[in-house]
Amino acid sequence: MPHIEDPSSNILFPMRSPRKHIPVPPGSISSQTRRLFLQNAGFGLGGAALAALMNQDAAAAGADPLARRGLHHAPKAKRVIYIHLVGAPSHLDLFDFKPELQKRSGQLCPDEFFQGKQLAFIREQPNLLGTPKDEKFAFRNCGKSGIEISNLLPKLQGVADDLCFIKTLHTDQFNHAPAQLFALTGFSRFGRPSIGSWVSYGLGSENRNLPGFVVLVTGQVLGAGNSAWGSGFLPTIHQGIEFRSQGDPVLYLSNPKGVSGPERRMVVDAVKDLNQLALDDVGDPEIATRISQYEMAFRMQTSVPELMDIASEPKRIHEMYGTQPGKTSFANNCLLARRMVERGVRFVQLFDQGWDMHGSVFDRLPQKTGQVDQPIAALITDLKERGLLEDTLVVWNAEFGRTPMAQGTSGNGEGRTKAGRDHHKEAYTVWMAGGGTRPGHVYGQTDDLGYGIARDPVHLHDFNATLLHLLGIDHERLTFRYQGRQFRLTDVHGEIVNGVLA
């Protein structure tokens, strides 16, 4: 009969398939042991209790000193808060100011911006569109670093010295769903694991009572759907778990109507005792796993509501973030993200919908920035005050950028709309903060009209390789064998962007 001590002791590492190969330096007993385990925990056996959703990572369990130093090297970041602005914000009006574009606004764009290019919506040679000249849209040099940020993000201007910008990110895809999949899974069609799943697979979780990869969404679901946080061919325990702000935060978390806490305990105890009898008889270690999963489920019923209850935060914090308990808002999600990383959730991903501004960009952009500016700045400040920013990586990203050319004047008659910007894959701006990134820094430069890259291009594969690097993961060695070959997040590409490392 298998010997199960405390349920927590059988949680070793989130890896279960015999066909996964995460090479570890040979030699030490622990690495051998882990390799033995990796090669033998049978596929489909549910990992014999070893692979709960809530795996503690090996570092926390003290089982593997290598893991303490990161999977492949010492990590700078231990956890990630990844903010994805769904639809793609107009980076030219927020971060990448182009005086030349402003000057030539209204002129027909150069032929090479249009001829032979794939654009999502623009069908006739468009005009250039500069950022408006009024104060509301002006850029300001911020902090000691002097980084330029639009007045549309006044609070973010205040933390500019903590941010590390990449102005030359570029991607392969220019439609939302494929581009979201490409940014988040490294592949433009369905079926590959998302970056959060890869990280969960590589590093496990630091908390026994919460998932290692949590997703928070404001607005509609995005085009890529659940695949944006799916686990692809990785075991499903690595998929992102969506925490909802309405109803149960995790589906089926609350007891059925009329079932009290003590009654639930009775049910779980009865299930446990009967399962234990079966285990004694049959000896299948999978039953032991089941027993411990029911215990974890029971604990989650307490830990998740506690986590989601932001009402317990002091007034100062609510004022700082602009949060209102009980509401669905991006601000609430930012505060929740901080509470999650505090509790050891490895990867928190925030999706905020509503940035796809093909028309009326200068009316709509201020509305959206008004929703996110304060909470994001508060999140960075708050993490910093708590000493968490040092090893927490905060990321601002989108599936692509927006064109320096205008779109939206193609309607007819009264339907004529105000100008917006189309999808743009050639170059866009993202930023990171904390987690070993170089603070107050700008990497890369676009051309004068903000169309292409003048120097230091960063491909999305490079960006993803860099994120993994900060987490102590070698993107070329975090692999999973599927369909006869080793897959990785960065396919066969990806160069670490050393210029953004602290």
Next chain:
Amino acid sequence: MRLLKFLPCLPAIPWVLVPAAGEAPDFNRDIRPILSENCFHCHGPDEDARKAELRLDSFEGATEGGEFEIPVVPGKPDESELVARIFSDDPDEIMPPPESKRSLTGRQKKLLRDWIASGAQYDAHWAWLPPRRPAVPEVKQAALAANPVDAFLLRRLEQEGMGFSEPAGPATVLRRLSLDLVGLPPTPREVEDFEAAWRTGQDAALAAAVERLLASPRFGERWARPWLDLARYADSNGFQADQLRPSWAYRDWVIDALNANMPYDRFTIEQLAGDLLPEATVAQKVATGFHRTVTCNVEAGVHPEENRVNQVVDRVNTTATVWLGVTMECAQCHDHKYDPFSMEDYYSLFAFFNNTPLEVSLPKSVNDVSHDFVGPYMDLPLPPEDTGKLAKLDRRLAAIPRLRKKLIDNPKSGYDAWEDEAAKSLANAPQWELLEVVAFTSNGGEDHRTLDDGSVLLSGNVPGTARYVVETTTELEAISAIKVEALTHPDIPGKGPGRGDSQRTNFILSEIDVVLHRGGKLVPLELFDAKADYSQKNWEVANAIDGDPKTGWAIGQEFGKPHWATFTLAEAVQPRKGDKLVVTLEQNFGRGRVIGRLRLSAISDPAGIGTLPEDIAKILGKPEGKRSRKDKNALTDHFVKNSPGIRELDLEQTRLRKERAALAPDKTLVMVELDTPRPTRVMARGNYLEPREEVAADTPALLPAFDSSLPRNRLGLARWLVSRDNPLTARVAVNRWWAEIFGTGIVATLEDFGTQAEPPTHPDLLDWLAVEFMESGWDMRHVLRTIVTSNAYRQSSKVTPRLREADPRNLLLARAPRFRVDAERLRDNALAVSGLLSTKMHGKPVMPYQPPGLWRQTGRNEPKWVEQKDENRWRRGIYIVYRRAAPYPSMVNFDAPDRAACTVHRPRTNTPLQALTLLNDPAYVEMALALADRILVEAEPADRIEHAFRLVLSRPPTGAEKRRLGVLLADRLAHFADDPQAARELLDNPAFVYKPKHKDRAALAAWLIASNVLLNLDETMTKP
């Protein structure tokens, strides 16, 4: 150390794959995996990636060498450069090089050395060679071999000094068999009968049970699940808007084909090319839905050709995975790194699938956020009773224009009277009178207020869709027509009249209904003759009264302006005091395409003056002498078109069209071949914008040649796949079925039989089964029957410490496997034991309970989750609607995929989310209620625990189990008897549809708790 204590004696590699001491390494088993993993990347089949002109994937390549010393000198490891390189310490010399981040273990190096020493034999990869029927081996324990399956397994076990476990008891065997073959547990009665039969003769009892289950219609429903995972069958497009689309007839085809035991060759041909068969039947065309299940991106920026190419790529890759078990997709962008497939092979296969039409087209308006889905559908046949009705309707509808023309050509008298009355009415100028709004309700949750002009202005929440119900009164003595005005207002985004989009202020009036409320009576008023000031193309105002909720009246492009529509009553009504006219406006398009400001009015105007076109009214206003000839013609023309006879015909036409819309046949997606094939070119780096040399349709060069007698189209390809000399199709299929039953394939990599595959644990058995399968006439049931009547299948699944130590992955099957069933069977099982399961088959996808709000609006024509409160909520999981962006959540928690891509095997996880689902999902709690009721109704108090175990686990409880459940029950019974309010709280749950029969509420509540426990047991969800 703790880890070792917990995982004792684990060998470093699956030991069944290790050569015995003193034996020379076997190339396919021991050497190819090392070379393939570590060397072929640069020294393999991909010419472009090859370094130093050296290839190690063939004997010639390895022994001739490239730019350097000869890598492999057979029999002479010390003269072989390969050995020198792999054992080197010099970073510039060592292979694989450090930058490749690959390295060889000491054991691997030794194996390579030993292999060269033994002659460096290269064997062809086993899977490329056709299977031959091997001799059934002699075994020591011959009595234990019920059939050849046992013999192959026993031989391997005996080599390790092992044997089968003891046989399982009959109840376990029947439960296992039922879950495997029909996906449902046996009933207590079936268990009893089987146990009786077992006592008289095990083999006969088993054979009879197997035949009974194979013949059950439940068989097809259970085995359709893995096939539909392969076919990535779903009910939605995937991507941005993820709209639903009809493909369920294909799902039913699969179920029916499995139930009919359609031979696998025919099963293959009909799905890949049913449309190309001579005189293809409807069913054969439905079968081609297999390749129309592929995702489709209607996002507006997508180029239709790009979407089409992506779809063809998916079809090629899925075909290769499902039938050949090879990963062709690698060769989409470059020659395959490990297997001998070139890019030319890939695009030659692509050419077979390259002849279907585009499935999306550019939207009509450049501002539209979605493409139009234009992929081919096929109408499904109507049920016979509807066919006759439809023909009659169509005949009459076809006749109406002729009758109408006749009337127009022979105008009857009455013109003068009409002109008189019209002129008189015009003088009295019948006016549109406002219908006074006394109540306005909407299901959209908006705010509204009535403005001074009697119009209603909507504000606040913008719902996706809405139904406005407007209660009005009027002073008019008679009403002959109704007018709907959609007005603008500065508070509406973009001025309106529609609310959803400030740029495109459209609305879509899907359907309008008018009902007269008189006393307690409701009199529906029939509308016809719809007119409007303007209608968008394809959104004519007549659509608002055609009874089809998918069509409607819209005003696209004419944004920011007021619009009106009028509808004539078939018969004028005379309202009395206290009557109310209730107007219902359905606006179900989605995305807030709803009217922002609404005004209703009515007119009493039997001559139709008020609805006269302006020009006609103008002519009538002129004195007769001043009317031109043209004026007169216009008047006559107008009269004729509005004369009573014509009016009748128009009314009838509207009515018949409504009836016909209700009879519209269901549709399904099918493959349709273009008349002229598209040329296919190799695409550089897989990019459709970089076409290279043209290729003809052909099968991969490595595999048996494409017979010249076969047509070079999908039909020929399908026939080639199931030809007797194809080495892969049969092996791949039987291996999947084996894995479905035993948990792991004979080849563990079900999706890959290439050189990177895990070697088969029992190669002879795989080949024997493959040959047996083909020679039985591709009879799937024959294979299943052979497997489940083996003694291996009948073993106990107990995991003894010795077995765990000897074979932790149970690769040799010294015991039966024991694992949790898949998501569908898990739910079906709980429905079956609770007595709720509906065995209704086929048809549109069903929507049982799921937590509210999961299908958030994702785009136009937002599909809604409409929970079914009838037996449909308790139908088998295979019938639940599969929406790719949001599949049924409780099944997702048990590893159901999103079906966006071909899934060969589902993972089998064990997570806390699963515990939460089974403990708390109201759907499962409702099942617990039904189970509680069933136990209470069916058994006497003293027998209830025993009955419960027999229902749920197909066996009586042990003493300890009985005591444990008894303790819980006693406690809860006392509690609920003491606290009836607590029982009410538990039992009166608005999520429940099931109405229990048992009247004792305390007992019901206590047993609900106990049933909740039983449905959560590991054994309940596990194939024993």
